[in-house]
Amino acid sequence: MALLETKDLSIHFGGLWAVKDVDFTIDPKEVVGLIGPNGSGKTTFLNIISGIYPASKGTVHFRGENITGLKPYEIFKKGMSRTYQASRLCWDLSVVDNILIGLSTKQKAGFLDVILRPKKTNDEIYQGVQECMDMISYFNPKLIDRRYELTKNIPHIDRRRIEISRALVGHPALLLLDEPTAGLNDEETMSMMEDIRKIKEKIQDICIIIIEHDMKVMESVPQRIVVFNAGMKIAEGLYNEVVKDPDVIHAYLGGAAV
Amino acid sequence: MTDKTGFSLKLKSDASQRLAVVLINVFIFALAYAILRAPAFVSLAFILLVIVGLLAADKYRIIAWVYDLFIRHKKLAFTVAFLCAMAMPLLFAPKSSQYIAHIAVMACIYSMVCLGLNFQMGSADMVNFAPAAFMGIGAYSMAVVTVNMGLSGWIGILAAIFFSCTAGLLIGLPTLRTKGYYLSLVTMALQLVFTQLIKNIPYFGGPNGITGVKSLSIGDFAFYKSYTLFGIKLAPHVPLFFFCLLILIFFIYIAMRVGVSHYGLSLNTIAQDEVAANCLGINCNRRKLFAFIIGSIFCGIGGALNAGLTSFVGPSDYTFARSLIFICMVILGGMDNPIGVVVGAFLLTVLTEKLREFADYAQLIYALVLVTVLIVRPAGLIPKRVRNYCALFNRKLRQLAEPAAPSVSEQTFQSEN
Numbered sequence: 169m170a171l172l173e174t175k176d177l178s179i180h181f182g183g184l185w186a187v188k189d190v191d192f193t194i195d196p197k198e199v200v201g202l203i204g205p206n207g208s209g210k211t212t213f214l215n216i217i218s219g220i221y222p223a224s225k226g227t228v229h230f231r232g233e234n235i236t237g238l239k240p241y242e243i244f245k246k247g248m249s250r251t252y253q254a255s256r257l258c259w260d261l262s263v264v265d266n267i268l269i270g271l272s273t274k275q276k277a278g279f280l281d282v283i284l285r286p287k288k289t290n291d292e293i294y295q296g297v298q299e300c301m302d303m304i305s306y307f308n309p310k311l312i313d314r315r316y317e318l319t320k321n322i323p324h325i326d327r328r329r330i331e332i333s334r335a336l337v338g339h340p341a342l343l344l345l346d347e348p349t350a351g352l353n354d355e356e357t358m359s360m361m362e363d364i365r366k367i368k369e370k371i372q373d374i375c376i377i378i379i380e381h382d383m384k385v386m387e388s389v390p391q392r393i394v395v396f397n398a399g400m401k402i403a404e405g406l407y408n409e410v411v412k413d414p415d416v417i418h419a420y421l422g423g424a425a426v
Numbered sequence: 427m428t429d430k431t432g433f434s435l436k437l438k439s440d441a442s443q444r445l446a447v448v449l450i451n452v453f454i455f456a457l458a459y460a461i462l463r464a465p466a467f468v469s470l471a472f473i474l475l476v477i478v479g480l481l482a483a484d485k486y487r488i489i490a491w492v493y494d495l496f497i498r499h500k501k502l503a504f505t506v507a508f509l510c511a512m513a514m515p516l517l518f519a520p521k522s523s524q525y526i527a528h529i530a531v532m533a534c535i536y537s538m539v540c541l542g543l544n545f546q547m548g549s550a551d552m553v554n555f556a557p558a559a560f561m562g563i564g565a566y567s568m569a570v571v572t573v574n575m576g577l578s579g580w581i582g583i584l585a586a587i588f589f590s591c592t593a594g595l596l597i598g599l600p601t602l603r604t605k606g607y608y609l610s611l612v613t614m615a616l617q618l619v620f621t622q623l624i625k626n627i628p629y630f631g632g633p634n635g636i637t638g639v640k641s642l643s644i645g646d647f648a649f650y651k652s653y654t655l656f657g658i659k660l661a662p663h664v665p666l667f668f669f670c671l672l673i674l675i676f677f678i679y680i681a682m683r684v685g686v687s688h689y690g691l692s693l694n695t696i697a698q699d700e701v702a703a704n705c706l707g708i709n710c711n712r713r714k715l716f717a718f719i720i721g722s723i724f725c726g727i728g729g730a731l732n733a734g735l736t737s738f739v740g741p742s743d744y745t746f747a748r749s750l751i752f753i754c755m756v757i758l759g760g761m762d763n764p765i766g767v768v769v770g771a772f773l774l775t776v777l778t779e780k781l782r783e784f785a786d787y788a789q790l791i792y793a794l795v796l797v798t799v800l801i802v803r804p805a806g807l808i809p810k811r812v813r814n815y816c817a818l819f820n821r822k823l824r825q826l827a828e829p830a831a832p833s834v835s836e837q838t839f840q841s842e843n
């Protein structure tokens with residue numbers, strides 16, 4: 169059974185169909201890459217499945233359940249989490265706190281527990297902080313020493329790592345990465361690629377959908393590529409096959425390449 | 427960035443750290459006492475000194491250092507602070523210092539309201555322009571229950587909690603549909619509606635308000651009554667002062683605990699990025715409603731106590747202008763920091779009360795202080811702190827008798843931004 173399945177998924181803003189009739193599936197343990205020219209609707213597609221935009225048409229099934237029309241926080245609780253093209257960290261919170269937010273649904277302490285702080289609540293917070301630090305040190309051990317620093321003082325690549333850690337601490341079944349290497353230089357892109365591979369090593373069962381413009385990343389990280397153009401899915405398959413597809417060359421590379 | 431410049435006095439031994447905790451605590455309370463006790467201009471000088479001192483102290487990381495010390499010796503710090511606070515009413519006990527006792531009780535009550543407002547304004551960045559209205563709801567509940575119905579003050583408090591909670595819920599629900607300035611505008615409108623309503627409903631005494639509000643009492647022991655102890659005639663405020671202090675300490679405790687918990691964290695996240703919060707499983711509306719309700723309960727209880735203190739409620743006490751003062755207190759003290767909020771409320775309450783005879787200048791000084799502080803440090807006198815989990819780790823390590831792993835080297839002094 170597919171982990172995520174969309175049927176005829178569409179959305180329009182005014183007269184523009186930003187995503188149109190997309191049938192998309194991802195199987196358990198799969199890593200899928202999403203490519204397409206600027207404005208082809210990749211981010212919008214993620215926004216629909218994570219519940220930020222309501223679909224104008226079509227359905228989304230996640231783990232066999234119809235999640236169309238659910239609120240983002242409900243979808244998160246079902247095991248889907250994401251990062252953003254332009255990072256959405258809380259700049260005025262520390263590194264630990266930023267990651268700890270990803271656990272807030274896992275923290276069961278009610279109001280009275282929070283006030284009285286019985287041992288189980290203390291343990292819960294202790295465990296939570298520990299998990300956050302384990303997660304961030306998995307990507308960059310140096311960040312452990314900077315855990316109480318505000319994220320606005322942290323370098324760009326580490327912010328990306330914090331964002332990924334925040335999405336991962338809750339152990340999602342599906343991780344959506346929207347251009348994790350945006351704004352990184354070549355060297356940083358390589359280490360980010362390495363980090364994404366490490367996600368798979370740490371949590372083997374996880375599914376990842378990754379949007380990326382960098383072809384080096386797309387060639388090596390995902391198992392399968394889906395190509396978007398003008399809101400529609402125009403091709404999918406292995407990287408080597410997809411880049412030879414005439415439609416893709418025409419749409420994505422503007423016919424100039426090859 | 428972590429520049430370790432600034433104040434760093436390393437107190438090696440446990441005993442010296444404990445001594446520092448005690449001394450700092452006593453110093454803070456002595457200062458508060460001096461500010462309350464001194465005549466108008468001396469008191470004003472003290473207040474300005476405290477403000478300048480706090481601004482300088484944060485620059486040299488002294489506040490962070492004190493915080494660290496206090497977190498490390500949490501129990502001791504709390505005990506000493508509690509004892510010092512409880513000694514305060516005794517210092518104002520004689521009847522001669524009645525007015526000062528009155529100011530002190532007022533400072534407590536305003537602090538409660540500001541703590542309530544802080545949940546909305548500080549933590550969740552929803553600037554609520556109606557704290558005085560919520561306070562008024564509490565005060566009028568108290569007045570109606572004790573005067574119009576002739577019931578006990580305790581039922582008045584319960585009514586205040588119930589009605590402010592309901593009002594918070596009712597006002598919170600529609601307000602959640604708006605954000606930012608629009609939310610503020612809605613609350614502003616509600617504040618104006620509240621004042622008008624109260625003025626025009628005869629049951630609430632109209633513009634004259636309700637007089638003769640009973641204060642609380644346990645059996646024959648009234649909270650607002652002059653007693654004679656060892657031949658000294660006490661100010662009538664003393665029992666009420668004790669009671670208000672206890673409630674205030676309880677509120678500070680709640681505010682701090684909520685602040686460091688996942689409740690506070692999700693409110694902060696909502697304040698900074700609602701979409702991200704939503705996508706991280708936080709039910710934003712529910713959390714905002716929580717901030718509204720707990721905030722209005724704090725305000726409501728403050729209002730009920732205020733009605734008991736002045737034995738009068740009138741529409742002029744719970745106006746938009748009063749709401750603005752509460753907002754100023756929170757901003758001056760430091761948003762999202764309960765201690766800062768209480769300091770702000772204390773300083774501004776004393777400032778206005780002490781300069782009552784010079785009311786014209788009072789407004790000027792008030793505005794001057796506020797503008798200066800906001801220019802020098804927009805985050806307030808005691809800015810919000812980074813949540814520090816070291817106490818938890820220290821305890822854990824002691825329990826498990828484990829050596830400090832490098833990943834939990836929480837025990838070193840942390841430089842905080």
Ligand SMILES: Nc1ncnc2c1ncn2[C@@H]1O[C@H](COP(=O)(O)OP(=O)(O)OP(=O)(O)O)[C@@H](O)[C@H]1O
Binds near residue numbers: 206208209253
């Ligand atoms: N909230 C919105 N309102 C109106 N139009 C929108 C909205 N969000 C996206 N669009 C439009 O939908 C189209 C698809 O945008 P989207 O951001 O999904 O592209 P993308 O494939 O992620 O591009 P990029 O590679 O630049 O990130 C664009 O034409 C964009 O202008």
Ligand SMILES: [Mg+2]
Binds near residue numbers: 210211212253
């Ligand atoms: Mg995009």
